[in-house]
Amino acid sequence: MKRFETTCALDDVDLVVEEGEIRGLLGPNGAGKTTLLRILFGLVRPDAGSVELFDRAAAAPGPVLEGVAGFIEAPSFYPYLSGRVNLELLAELDGEGAGARIDQALERVGLGTRGGDRVNGYSSGMRQRLGIAASLLRAPRLLLLDEPTAGLDPGGVREMGALVRELSADGVAVVLSSHQIAEVEDACDSFTVLRRGVVVWNGTAAQLRAQAPASSYGVLTSDDERALEIAAGRSGIRAAPLRNGGLALTAEKDCLDPFVLALGKADVAIRRLELLVSPLESMFFTLTSETEVDVTEPSMMAERMFART
Amino acid sequence: MSVTGASVRNVYRVERRKLSSQLGIRLLALVCLLAPFVFGAILKIQSGSPTDTLYGVWVHSSGFALSLVVLAFAGSWGLPLVVGITAGDIFSAEDRYGTWKLVLTRSCTRRDVFLGKLLAAATFSIGLLGLTAVSSVVAGALLVGDASLVSLSGTLIAPGSSLGLVLVSWLLCVPPALAFASLGVLLSIATRNGILGVVGPGVAALAMQLLLLVGSGIWMHMLLVDSAFDGWHALFSGHPFYGAIVVGIIVSIVWTLACVGLAWLMLRKRDFAGTPVARRQGWVMPFRVALALTAVIAVLAIAGNWGPVGITAARLKASLVPTFNSLTLLQQRELGRSVAPGAKLDIVLPTCSRRGSAPTGPGDWVCTLNVVTPVQGSSQPPEPTPIAYDVSVNSDGCYKAQSPPAFIGQQLMRDAQGQNVVNPLYTIYGCFNTI
Numbered sequence: 001m002k003r004f005e006t007t008c009a010l011d012d013v014d015l016v017v018e019e020g021e022i023r024g025l026l027g028p029n030g031a032g033k034t035t036l037l038r039i040l041f042g043l044v045r046p047d048a049g050s051v052e053l054f055d056r057a058a059a060a061p062g063p064v065l066e067g068v069a070g071f072i073e074a075p076s077f078y079p080y081l082s083g084r085v086n087l088e089l090l091a092e093l094d095g096e097g098a099g100a101r102i103d104q105a106l107e108r109v110g111l112g113t114r115g116g117d118r119v120n121g122y123s124s125g126m127r128q129r130l131g132i133a134a135s136l137l138r139a140p141r142l143l144l145l146d147e148p149t150a151g152l153d154p155g156g157v158r159e160m161g162a163l164v165r166e167l168s169a170d171g172v173a174v175v176l177s178s179h180q181i182a183e184v185e186d187a188c189d190s191f192t193v194l195r196r197g198v199v200v201w202n203g204t205a206a207q208l209r210a211q212a213p214a215s216s217y218g219v220l221t222s223d224d225e226r227a228l229e230i231a232a233g234r235s236g237i238r239a240a241p242l243r244n245g246g247l248a249l250t251a252e253k254d255c256l257d258p259f260v261l262a263l264g265k266a267d268v269a270i271r272r273l274e275l276l277v278s279p280l281e282s283m284f285f286t287l288t289s290e291t292e293v294d295v296t297e298p299s300m301m302a303e304r305m306f307a308r309t
Numbered sequence: 310m311s312v313t314g315a316s317v318r319n320v321y322r323v324e325r326r327k328l329s330s331q332l333g334i335r336l337l338a339l340v341c342l343l344a345p346f347v348f349g350a351i352l353k354i355q356s357g358s359p360t361d362t363l364y365g366v367w368v369h370s371s372g373f374a375l376s377l378v379v380l381a382f383a384g385s386w387g388l389p390l391v392v393g394i395t396a397g398d399i400f401s402a403e404d405r406y407g408t409w410k411l412v413l414t415r416s417c418t419r420r421d422v423f424l425g426k427l428l429a430a431a432t433f434s435i436g437l438l439g440l441t442a443v444s445s446v447v448a449g450a451l452l453v454g455d456a457s458l459v460s461l462s463g464t465l466i467a468p469g470s471s472l473g474l475v476l477v478s479w480l481l482c483v484p485p486a487l488a489f490a491s492l493g494v495l496l497s498i499a500t501r502n503g504i505l506g507v508v509g510p511g512v513a514a515l516a517m518q519l520l521l522l523v524g525s526g527i528w529m530h531m532l533l534v535d536s537a538f539d540g541w542h543a544l545f546s547g548h549p550f551y552g553a554i555v556v557g558i559i560v561s562i563v564w565t566l567a568c569v570g571l572a573w574l575m576l577r578k579r580d581f582a583g584t585p586v587a588r589r590q591g592w593v594m595p596f597r598v599a600l601a602l603t604a605v606i607a608v609l610a611i612a613g614n615w616g617p618v619g620i621t622a623a624r625l626k627a628s629l630v631p632t633f634n635s636l637t638l639l640q641q642r643e644l645g646r647s648v649a650p651g652a653k654l655d656i657v658l659p660t661c662s663r664r665g666s667a668p669t670g671p672g673d674w675v676c677t678l679n680v681v682t683p684v685q686g687s688s689q690p691p692e693p694t695p696i697a698y699d700v701s702v703n704s705d706g707c708y709k710a711q712s713p714p715a716f717i718g719q720q721l722m723r724d725a726q727g728q729n730v731v732n733p734l735y736t737i738y739g740c741f742n743t744i
Contacts, residue, residue, distance in 0.1 A: 041414045043581040071414070076407035081330060089323045093415035095315065134411070 010035050010197040012049070017142065017173040022164060024184045025177040027194035028288045033177040036194070037072055037146050053142065070144030070175075074151065075131025079120035083111055083130050086119060091137050098137040105133040109163065124151035125159070132163060143167060143174045149183040161187040181284045195288045205280075212279030213286065214238075217256070220246040220272035227268050234259055248276070316417040320425025321432075324399065328433055337394055341437045345379050345445035349452040363542065363707060364458075366720070366736040371456045372449025373471040377541075379445040380478055383438075384538030388482060389489040389514035391437050396430035397493030397506030400576070404501040409581050423576055427494065427569065434490045435483055442479035446472070459733065461707070461740045462547025462628075463635025478541030481554060484561030485537035489514065491568035496598075498572045505595055516606050521704045522671065524613020527743055530704045531556050533609075534564045539705045542740045547635070550742040553705060618669040619743025620702050622661040628741035629676055629700070629710060630659050636733040643733070645725025655681035655691075661700070674700040676710065698737070710737040 010032040017023045025033050038044040039051055053065050077086045084102065091098035106115045109129035114122075122130065128148055135143055148164070149157045164187050168174050178184045191208055193201040201208070214236075221227045224247055231239035231247070236255030239247045251259065263270060277285070328334050352358065352368050352375070359365035362381045367374035383391075403409045412422055449455075458471040466474065489510040497506030517535035530536055537557030543550050634654045641648045661676040663669065679693035696717065698710040717734040724730045 038581065041410070043410060043413055045580065066416070069414070072410045074407075076411055078327065078406055078408060080332075081327075085330075089326065090411070090415060092319050092323045092326075093316075093412065093417050095319060095416055138416070 010039070010046070013194070013197075013199055015175070015192055017175055019141070019173055020168050020171045021190060022168045022174045022176060022188050024181070024188035024191040025175050025194065026179070026181055026184075026191055026284060026288075028179055030196075031179075031194040031288065032197035033179070033194055034072060034146055035197070037070070037144050037175075037177060040068070040144060041070070041072065043072065067138070067141035068144065069135035069138040069140035069142075070146070071131040071135065071148075072146045074124070074147070075127055075134065077119045077127065077130060077134075080118065082116050082118050083122065083126075083133075084115035086130070087115075087134060087137060090134050094138055097139070101137050101139065105136040108136060108166075109133045110159070125153070125156040128152060128156070128160065129163070132160075136167075140172055143172050144177075145174065146177045147179075148176060149178065149180070157183050181280050182278065185278070185280045193284065193287045200287050201283075208283055209279055212283040214250045214252045214282070215256075215275060215279050216277040216282065217249040217251060218242070218246055218272070218274045218276050219249050219270065221263065222269040222271065226266060227263055230262050230266055230268070231259065234262070246272070316421035317424045317428070320417055320421050321428045324426050324429030325432065328395065328399070328429060333394065334433065337391060338437060338440060341391065341441040342444050345375070345441065345448040346452070348379060349375050349448045353452055360711075360736050361701075361709065363461075363709070363738050366731055366738075367459060369453065370731050371458050371471070372446070372451075372453035373455070373458045373468075373475050375449035375453055376442070376445040376475050377458075377478065379441065379448075380475075380482065380541070383441060384482060384485075384535075385518060386511055386514055387441075388438060388486050388538065389535075390511040391441075392430075392434040392486050392490040393493045393507045393510035395433040395437065395493075396490035397497050397509060398503040399426050399430050399506075400494060400497040400572075401501050401503040401506050405503055413581065419577060420573075423573055430490055430494060431487055434486055438479065438482060438486050442476070446475060458545075459636075459639070460547055461542065461545045461632070461738055463632045463639060463733070463737075463739075464547050465639070466545070474541075474544050478544060481540050481544075481557070482538055484558045484565070485534050488534045488537070488561040488564035488568070491565045491572070495568040495572040498575050500595075500598060502595065505598055509598075512602070516602065520606065520609050520613065523610045524615070524670065526612075526614040526616035527619040528616030529609060529612045530619070531744075532560060534560055536705060537561050539703075539707070542705060542707045543742070546740050547631075550744075552742060552744040556744070619704070619706060620671050621669050622663070622674075624706070624741050624743070625661045625674060625676065625700065625702065625708065626659050628706075628739050629661070629698070629708075629737070630656055630678065632737055632739045633678055633734070636737060639733045640722075643724045643730060644722070658693075671702050671704040674702055674708075676700050680716075704743075705740070706743040707738070707740040710739070711735070 013032070013036055015023070015025070015036070025036070027033050035044065039046050040053065053068055056065055077083070078089070081089070084106065087102045087105065088099065091102060103112075106112050109132050111126065111129055111133060114126065119127070119130070128151070132145075132148075135145075143164075145164070149160050152160060161184075164174055164176065168189075176184050176188060185205070188205055190204045191201065192199055219227065219239075224241060224245065227247060228239055228241065231237045231249070234255070236252035237259050238250040242248050249256075249259075260270065260273070349368075358368050359378060362378050364374040364377040364381070368378055398405075403412060413419060417425075455468045455472070457465045457468055458474075460466050492513060493506050493510045496509040497503070500506070514535050517533040520533060521530055521536060524530070531553075534557075536553075537560055540554040540557040543553050634656070637654055638648050638652055656678050659676065659678045661674055664673040664675060676698045678696045678698070680696060681691050681693045694716060696712055698712045700708050700710040702708040712734075714735070718732050720732055720735045721729045722732040
């Protein structure tokens with residue numbers, strides 16, 4: 001357990017990650033994800049309880065256990081030194097063997113040719129990748145990555161996902177902490193969802209998808225009123241008009257395609273169809289929202305979507 | 310948790326590399342290397358000399374005096390500033406760059422990191438001190454020469470002994486330098502503010518310098534670690550006294566242990582649970598520290614009279630009279646006059662009185678030496694000639710005495726070979742034991 005003044009940041013969390021598994025650690029800001037990782041790294045002492053990794057106790061303030069690596073929040077480096085020199089210093093701290101892995105680590109994260117540049121000239125994505133390279137120096141069996149996609153553009157998010165999948169293919173267990181499920185849902189095999197320091201859901205990606213409610217879409221048609229009439233008569237489809245035109249649509253699995261075909265047959269053209277909230281996001285909102293959210297209410301989901309953008 | 314020597318060594322190597330990569334540290338090393346040469350060259354070009362500083366009047370006569378003047382300046386504010394730059398940001402830099410989490414998620418304990426950084430700060434502090442010492446000795450030898458040094462009792466010290474004493478003097482500055490480095494480390498950890506860590510030791514040294522001017526008691530003065538920088542003065546007395554040196558070393562060790570211990574307690578208990586450094590930067594923390602410092606200085610100023618009085622008229626007279634005697638003999642020899650070994654001036658009823666309300670303590674004094682000089686070819690009994698010296702006495706018992714040139718002559722005089730040399734009686738430096 002960890003408390004910050006009167007707030008309980010973490011309580012009785014049990015996280016199991018298998019070899020080669022990528023587990024998403026999800027939750028809104030303040031759910032306790034980063035606190036959990038800090039405790040696992042020995043940066044913060046739990047107020048009660050103990051931490052065990054690979055059947056060994058980890059204690060703060062103590063060294064990070066062998067085989068465990070990663071970073072908390074955005075990885076920071078000495079800006080006046082090059083990426084390579086930063087890694088050399090970290091390898092020195094890690095002791096024997098780590099220094100020999102520098103070239104390989106830089107190549108693996110795609111910084112082979114930029115390793116000699118000073119870190120203050122690196123982009124956010126390059127710093128994130130250097131953070132992964134720094135972790136690889138420890139030849140990790142467990143990689144703990146806190147918000148690894150924060151500040152990355154869509155291309156960077158994809159590259160990060162591919163890199164993490166490569167590592168898991170080598171047998172590394174990975175914990176990806178994020179408050180943006182959309183950015184990690186494709187990469188993760190399983191999820192643990194935290195809310196106010198407590199685990200509220202734990203399971204595989206398949207289980208989460210199976211329990212997830214309907215997806216939510218935004219639809220812009222040539223005749224929104226007609227489209228509403230068609231939707232009203234179909235099962236598994238719920239539609240509501242949006243303030244600035246178009247419809248917010250909730251479609252259960254396998255119900256969207258017949259609805260689209262029905263619109264075509266009724267001479268209603270679809271000018272735009274956009275996934276607003278994926279099933280996993282819907283589930284995430286349900287599990288982590290502070291207030292009751294009816295994820296099946298299309299306009300509410302659309303409002304949430306617009307609020308996010 | 311046991312400390313692993315290998316891990317401490319690894320951290321030490323990393324910190325050493327980081328420090329030596331920093332432009333500020335490289336520039337500082339360059340300053341330490343070149344400053345004595347620049348200082349010596351400027352003095353050589355100018356005709357004046359820094360007479361207010363111990364041995365200042367001798368900088369054109371002996372290269373060792375140049376090194377000692379550099380040491381005196383360094384002890385006043387230079388070394389606290391230098392060690393502040395090396396040690397005062399070694400921990401707070403991790404806050405500034407946000408790299409604590411990077412360092413503490415490797416294979417070393419928090420204690421390893423603390424000890425490794427501490428060792429690196431100490432190494433660089435001592436290294437820069439050593440660099441300044443060697444540079445000042447070499448600069449003195451090259452620019453001025455290796456003539457004998459005049460002791461603080463007015464006798465000559467052979468060049469070999471002078472070199473040894475100068476090197477020991479620099480060595481005696483290591484303990485107080487480490488104490489100030491520890492203060493920098495403490496400020497660096499406590500405030501997480503690099504500015505305070507770097508400037509703090511220098512400001513503390515200046516505050517201590519001011520406190521040394523206040524009060525006449527010896528206890529508070531001895532507890533101020535800055536006074537340990539002056540311990541070397543005792544070595545240059547005709548009859549060296551070691552009490553002040555021992556006290557200075559002990560005080561420095563206590564300061565070092567206290568600062569390091571407190572710093573470790575703070576770092577050990579710290580939760581690295583976020584990035585509060587952004588909130589802590591700015592002027593709020595420096596303002597609070599300045600306020601606390603002011604309160605501490607006020608309390609210490611009040612405590613300035615604590616303990617027995619170290620500076621008294623009797624002690625000053627007992628030091629000044631034999632020093633004046635020795636320097637007069639030295640002057641006469643340099644003028645080519647025959648002086649019998651062990652000759653003594655006839656000085657009757659010397660008096661010393663302190664200017665101001667208090668009769669004792671550091672500050673400005675007036676000493677009158679009534680020298681009885683026989684008048685050649687006269688049957689009249691010899692009359693004593695009063696020579697009044699204005700004496701400026703420091704809290705450590707060292708003083709500078711100057712007199713109008715009517716009796717003692719100008720600052721420079723022509724020696725037996727017709728060369729301009731320093732008149733030994735023009736400015737008299739001396740020291741006596743205050744403990």
